[in-house]
Amino acid sequence: MLKEERQQLIINEVDLHNRVLLTDLAEKLEVSVDTVRRDVKELDAGSKLRKVHGGAVSLGYTHTAARSSNVYALNEKMVIAEKAVSMLKEGAVIFIDGGTTCLEMARMIPPKLKLTCFTFSLPVALQLSGMPQVDLIFIGGRISPDSMISNGAYTIQRLAEVRFDYAFLGTGYVDALHGLTEFDWDVVQLKKAVIRASKKAVLLCISEKLNSQHRFKTCDIHEINTMITELSPENNLLNLFRNQDLRLL
Amino acid sequence: MLKEERQQLIINEVDLHNRVLLTDLAEKLEVSVDTVRRDVKELDAGSKLRKVHGGAVSLGYTHTAARSSNVYALNEKMVIAEKAVSMLKEGAVIFIDGGTTCLEMARMIPPKLKLTCFTFSLPVALQLSGMPQVDLIFIGGRISPDSMISNGAYTIQRLAEVRFDYAFLGTGYVDALHGLTEFDWDVVQLKKAVIRASKKAVLLCISEKLNSQHRFKTCDIHEINTMITELSPENNLLNLFRNQDLRLL
DNA sequence: TTTAATATTGCAGTATTTTGCAAGAAAAAT
């Protein structure tokens, strides 16, 4: 049997059943496990499948969530994301909110850093699910179609059952005096639940949103432990947020 | 025998069997292996076939191999998905499993049909979240990185709290005698929970999986109400599945 | 037709690839 022939059969088997054992393949193809292992290694290198301990799994739906082409103020958000990621410590249990800034943060989690991540955002989850070092837990519930996050009573109930070291949050509006506000009442309830569930809350927020407000209030500024913008912490635009019980990053 | 004539025979042989050994060709054509090797090398250079260690394979052979970025057996799966979608009724509460076949089904849900869909598959959820007519509920929990579905005790608990009119399921392996089986014990527990939570279970399964089995059993065939393959229900390959308490579609 | 140039073929020797095996390391499972 030719090597190519054998490798094709391996691909078929993996595509068909999503997961196979090296030992099963070896038996089926009547070659040694070492040979199968080498084949699978090659196929992995060629991105035909993914090799795992003891077997192989299909790439299947590993469409590496391509960033939707036009993210507003991407550069600023990437700066913020980088700062946020620098806060992460090995083994931390964190929550990551929905929104493009938080998605950018998820994207930047280093491959070496073992983390437990909670989220209720489908895009964030999809991003994190490609990271083997991340233990990912999705908080379920009714998905609201525009934001692609779970929301509603059920989700909030689920949030009451967990506790994060850090929650990395976005917000619609933020103001030194009025705190974090939102356009949607539902979203406010959800974010409240997240903040309740976290020991420390970290706000990711581009400077453009500073000093803006809307009608529903999530929380006061002092309930946030760290605020990250794309600006240097010494920037004058942040003056109003100084002298509060708030770390600027 | 002329060289050209010989090379034509080699091409024929490769096209016919998809793969050939140099030694076999040498014997058949009554020339030395070196000659065959040189011929094959030329044909490779001229893109008539692909030379590999010890033999040659047809081009189509390797082209289908490179299709792994696409979905395996997509056409068959689309046929299945279409049949599955035809079962849907306005206002139904359904569950859609993970896997490429079920994803295809989700993709095909008509824009007019109002549905409540549960799923624990991130790709399926992402697909459905773009459909305003679908009320989407994600069943949360720890996401297993390869399959991109939530799984584990938490997820199973959540499943115990709901009830679907129809569950559309995939399976790793299916056999008339041994029923639905899986590679993973975890997956079996999950699918069992889905079946418990549904009034009727519909199996989506390409015919290639028929009469295959693995070590962990999800359920017997008679626990499935409808089995959908890409074949016509009268096809002989389905004979073993007839006379069971099972509708074929 | 004859001769010279060119191409093809098989062979021998050497290089490379493939495969299975074994021993120690690493990773899961218990």
Add this chain to the structure above:
DNA sequence: ATTTTTCTTGCAAAATACTGCAATATTAAA
């Protein structure tokens, strides 16, 4: 913590590939 399974590494045997060369066949030209 221990046991089992899987992984890695190095190695050796077998199969296959490549190179140069000589013998033969084919073609082209005189």
